[in-house]
Amino acid sequence: MGTPISFTQPTTHSQLLSMGLLEIGTGCRISPYALIEPVDEQGTLRPVRIGDHAVIGAGAILHGGARIGNEACIEDHVTVGKPETGYAVGHTYCGTGTDTHIGHGVTLRSGAILYAGTRIGDNTAVGHHTLIRSHSHLGADSVLGHFLVIERACHLGDRVRCSPLSHLTSETVLEDGVFLGAGIRTVNDKHLIWRETDRTPTLLPPRFEAGCKVGSGSTILSGITIGERALVGAGSVVTHDVAADSTVYGSPARPRPATAH
Template identity: 50%
Template sequence: MPHSTETTEPQSAAELMHAGLLQIGPGCRLHPTVVFMPADLRGEFRPTVIGGYVTVGAYAVLHGGLTVGERAYIGHHTILGEPEYGYAVRGYHAGAGADTVLGNGVIVRAGAIVYAGVAVGDDTTIGHHTLLRTGVTVGTASQLAANLTVERRVRIGSHVRCSPGSLLTADTVVSDRVFLGAGVRTINDKQLIWRDAEREMPLNPPVFGEGCKVGTGAVVLAGVTVGRNALVGAGSVVTHDVTDDTVVYGVPAVSHGRVAR
């Protein structure tokens, strides 16, 4: 598409459909205040595709490159497909858009923000005011509760439960069937060096193994792996790897036996 001096301004659904930049499936309900932003901050256009029987609430902002599956529900004041702009994770971003995909039956509750380049699997729910940054992937039938911060390139599996108010730092891996309690904090940097390219080391995010459970208020430090089906007690500070099927708690967390079967 050609560049324009007005590429970042919203356009009406009728104009976008006429230009081939918007497809809307049958049975959709879009509030008249929905805002379409077909071009990114560099002036590049991407189409928006909305499947059948989708509901989009008041004042939602839909950026170009967004694909929404059938029977999805998009709440009021949501922002979907936001391009990354400015300094973030050791680099500057020019506002480029990207493909953003929400699967069939996805629910995005009011106030949530989903950046460009995110992919969310079928039947997953994203809670009120939750933030998914660039490159996040989420599997199927997961529940991401309210007020989560999910940083860049986090990988979340299927059938995951994340309770309210938690932080998943960049590049964290959350495997299938993991349960994270409220207010869980993760760390991916052991040196706390910022904007010093000569001294910064690669990020070292934690990994949550399949089926593990982490209690409310736990802190998981950089480089830690919580093993399959392990259990971390509430309020713990996890400084070392947790082996599969192990119960740990305390500050620092230490082993207290095996998970009962």
């Protein structure tokens, strides 16, 4: 837990080191133009820790609580550990920071933004300009393409592949080995309620079970489960659960023989 304090940002990394707000491992390459922001909107200080042989590019911003693993590569203009602010889904976020963990050998491509509380497993790669919201967890050996949006509290397993330009709604689960094509859309609200004073939305995110594959351009509706090793054809609109080991496609998606063309 950090300490609330009135704090003016020092101008050099050496000042932060002397204050105990920055720890740097051996063999690191850190651009002098990388910015360390150890204080959140509430005035709470949290140190930033950078592991051995990590690379931090120019214009990268590491917020308080960032834990960068050994041999991680944080490219130019990446943001790590940004505290959440503003209104979303019945809750107002007030800029409170927390620990953000970047595993061993992780690569964050230029322009990626990771909010506070995110965890990235070892040897995972996150593409250019991908946005990962607060408290989402990604497993090891996974690949996220560019321009993805991963909303709050999503959980992605190991060896997951998400192609570019897809959107995972809040609390979506992708188990180990899931493959999502490009431009996948997920929905968690059946009634499209937002800020209506007389109703509270019941949010039911979809779930993707181990080893399933979803073709590019598909839409997965609220509360849907895609079963283990199932295949969803490109451009499908999935309105019902998909059984394990089955093949579905169409709008709405329906079961088809696995050998159909």
